[in-house]
Amino acid sequence: MHIDEILATVECGERPLVPESWGQGRTTFGGLTGAILCQALMAGVDGDRVLRNLDVSFVRPFEALKPYNLDVEEFANGKTVCIKQVRLVQDGKIRAVAKGDFVRMLESAVHIDTFIAPNLPTIADSRLLVGDDLPDFFGMFEAYVATKGMPFSGTDVPELGGWMRFNETPVQLTESHLVCLIDSWPPTASPFYEGFKPLSTVSWSIHFANPVTTLASDSFVGYHSKVNFGEGGISSSSAEIWAPEGKLLAKSVQTSIIYG
Template sequence: MAFEEMLRAACDASPTQIQIPQHWGQGRATFGGLLAACLFDKIQPQVAAGRAVRSLMLSFVAPVAPGILDVQIEVLREGKAATQIQATAVQQDQVCAVMLASFGGDRSSAVSVGALPAPAFRAPETVSPFPFIAGLTPDFTQHFDYRYAVGKMPFMGGQETRMGGWIRLRDPGAQATSVAELLCLLDAWPPAVFSLLKAPAAGSSLSWTVSFADASDDCAAGDWWQYLADIQHAANGYSHIDATVWNKHGNAALISRQTVSVFA
């Protein structure tokens, strides 16, 4: 099933519920990128035309299991310049996640600073794909095509604090890239801190902040996207990781910071 078809099946049955599908898990929880995609899909209809998403913040409160997820949407403020909307996800009377999304229209500005240029990775065709191994790699990774170009794969005892490469959806569908797909592409990579560990260990995201930069409308999730993460700080069981995703034009599309708990 194409990603967009899966998203529609998950989100369209009810305006206040999400049907979390099977085969998108990571450990005992649903893949955080899919959860973010679904919550954003519920928020977007509340936004006036001409206001694009500028940033979102997501707090992961409790694991989300496959099945029904109740969603509460609240428009916190719709001002002249920006709209702020909150989505709260609840499963079995437990708050599981809270998303705060900010939207705004373009306006003229005296300030213009470009994001960092795309890294000079080897071409994806020259890099071996990261394999999906049922029972070993997380279930959700079967939906993505990864090509590592920087740093080590998880639990290989690397020394480099950067990790990244190329990524695309295996079955994106025919439409132009949606915000939901971009969130999944950004979050599909393992936390960069895992590449420093020498043995498998548990970890979980506490919070995630995403800023949206280039909004080119001629890109598809089936294109190759570049991803690079940089560990800013790691100690006392927590890691703070910055990451950027670049589109096929070499323009930064998403910029994120994630706080990850590491149980090792």
């Protein structure tokens, strides 16, 4: 099932069953879960409000091929900021929660841009991320690793990055699509581990810097993440995501668990 089909049904209030092709072990791929939550939050927001921050917490496995509900609540809707929360509920239990902050742009003479895109190798000089142990959902993406350590290669490199896009091109990229893309990468600490290990994301925060909708939908998006710290199977990482011309799209912070 194409990502556009899933997001379109969320926007119009339908709840189609998520196919197993988007699976990650016994749960649904976290990037798709985050994208569904993001799409639910964006529905009904005034057109002059821009999504600036998305916080996601994964509570329990979100199972494929089972009905679910999305419960949206508006916390505040002022002149400048609208704050909403959504809960994904399945079998009467909360599976994931997200909060979104939508902000109206103000007139201001101040413009601050400190981002410089990392000087990563080109796609031609990078390595296609493939492997028999990759989860089912990874067939939805095309990713090239430009940093030294491949995931689960036993390489002590505290960074992971490269280039990513959907295998089946969306009609138009949105913030929900970007959420899905960002989480397609394994945890940044994964190169330290020898052989594939089960993993999960505990919490996730994305700060959106510039619109995604101006990008060509088949564009390769840049991704570079660094480990903040890791111990006892838990690691924190911070990532930057940028457009082909070098414009910052978002910053992402994740807390992940690798079981192994």
